[in-house]
Amino acid sequence: xxxxxxxxxxxxxxxxxxxxxxxxxxxxxxxPDGPSKVxxxxxxxxSGSVACSKGMITIETLQDVAAGxxxxxxxxxxxxxxxxxxxxxxxxxxxxxxxxxxxxxxGNNCEHxxxxxxxxxxxxxxxxxFLKDVLTGTAGLLGVLTAVAAxxxxxxxxxxx
Numbered sequence: 001x002x003x004x005x006x007x008x009x010x011x012x013x014x015x016x017x018x019x020x021x022x023x024x025x026x027x028x029x030x031x032p033d034g035p036s037k038v039x040x041x042x043x044x045x046x047s048g049s050v051a052c053s054k055g056m057i058t059i060e061t062l063q064d065v066a067a068g069x070x071x072x073x074x075x076x077x078x079x080x081x082x083x084x085x086x087x088x089x090x091x092x093x094x095x096x097x098x099x100x101x102x103x104x105x106x107g108n109n110c111e112h113x114x115x116x117x118x119x120x121x122x123x124x125x126x127x128x129x130f131l132k133d134v135l136t137g138t139a140g141l142l143g144v145l146t147a148v149a150a151x152x153x154x155x156x157x158x159x160x161x
Contacts, residue, residue, distance in 0.1 A: 001073060004089045004118050008074040009066050015126060018065050019089075019114040020073075026062045027093050029055045029113040031103050055103030057096045057113070081119035089117055106131065 001007075001020050009016040018026035031053060062071070075083070102108055111124035 003086045004083055005073045006075050006114050006118055007062065007071050009071040010069050017111040017114045018062070019117050020062065021059065021090065021093055024061050024063070025059055026065055027057065027059050027097065028065060029103065029110040030058055031055050053103045054100045057099045057101065059097055076125065077115060077119055077123065081121050083118050084120050092117055
């Protein structure tokens with residue numbers, strides 16, 4: 001394991017992401033509500049303001065973060081982006097440790113955080129896949145509803161004849 005490696009921790013229904021920083025330690029973004037809470041931003045229609053949950057950037061041992069779950073190195077964006085130099089990564093780690101930042105499951109989660117540290121690009125395949133599933137499910141549901149509506153219209157038309 002090398003400084004800057006992305007660590008993917010299997011937590012069952014989702015994966016948690018951390019970045020290896022040496023000596024058995026990782027940095028990661030933790031939602032204060034815990035992993036069971038889903039954090040989305042909400043927009044106030046009255047004020048137009050956006051409210052998001054807060055996440056804490058913490059440094060812990062990899063063993064504590066994994067908490068008995070399986071984990072692996074997964075530098076899955078290496079073919080797309082060049083990893084930043086270790087000194088640049090560690091400079092950002094020192095600057096960010098202990099900070100509280102906005103947390104959003106789909107736009108600023110633990111995976112976005114660590115991909116930014118490694119590549120200088122914030123991405124989350126897990127969030128992208130979730131959105132695709134929702135859109136596919138919505139499109140599929142809309143297709144079924146359209147077919148049902150068309151069928152009902154055709155049946156009503158037949159009954160009127």
